Amino acid sequence: MQLLVFVCATLMILAGAVGVITRSHPVHAALSLVLTLFGVAVMYVSQEAHFLAAVQVIVYSGAIVVLFLFVIMLLGVDKAENLQIEPFKLQRKTAGVVGGGIIGLIVFAAISSRDNIGTIKPTQSDAVQAVATGALDPHDNNVRAIARDLFSDHVLAFELTSVLLVIAVVATVLLARRAPKSTAEVPT
């Protein structure tokens, strides 16, 4: 059963990823991206990371891809581009070699170290120990463990993300705003 889920999700992820880089139409590429993101969400569920699977579907598939589609539609760039033209000589071959090299290196590292993973035990935080000793309710274990970790060990980083999001919102509003006529002529 687990194998079946893995194979199906892998097919979804790889089909979507290949679709993103090969579809000439930006809207089709964005929809292929949704396929990949849902596949990754399935992987999260099969890895018992239920909270992240929910966040993946809501934030990535829900918000980010919709943002992509909005921009594609708003800018009117939803035209298929000609992928036959190669902008630089040998660009595709070089990219293929680089991509193959990256995949080969990471796969080699993952396979050669597959017996070592887990032999070095990380220092366990309180939340993990609480989960391990069964102090928590076994239902929402994942959400509770993440919440404990997030709001105890990483609370400063969590607060800083709010600063990051505010900065991103302000920056985007400034960037995407049409410059008013009076200030547009003033050299900055």
Place this chain on the structure above:
Amino acid sequence: MIATVVPTTTWYLVLAAVLFGTGAVGVLVRRNPLIMLMCVELMLNAVNLTFVALSRKLDDIGGQTTVFFVMVVAAAEVVVGLGIIVAILRRKPNATVDDLAELKG
């Protein structure tokens, strides 16, 4: 026989490597800035998958917390990136990244 095979952590790591490589090839090959941003998302998802797989293997929830932060940063990155793309494409419609070699508008 086959049904009893359980995917191990290495399978997930290999899948993440392939996904990351696909995203990297996409960034290198495609010239549409929107598609390049999507390929960056593919690479981020590959890294997230690695984090979750190792988080489960090592029984440490810290990996999943990290993925949460990566998602937040990815959302902010996409928002700012798309804002820049909108600002650029409004000036130069149908520009590819090769046309944007200089910062001066």
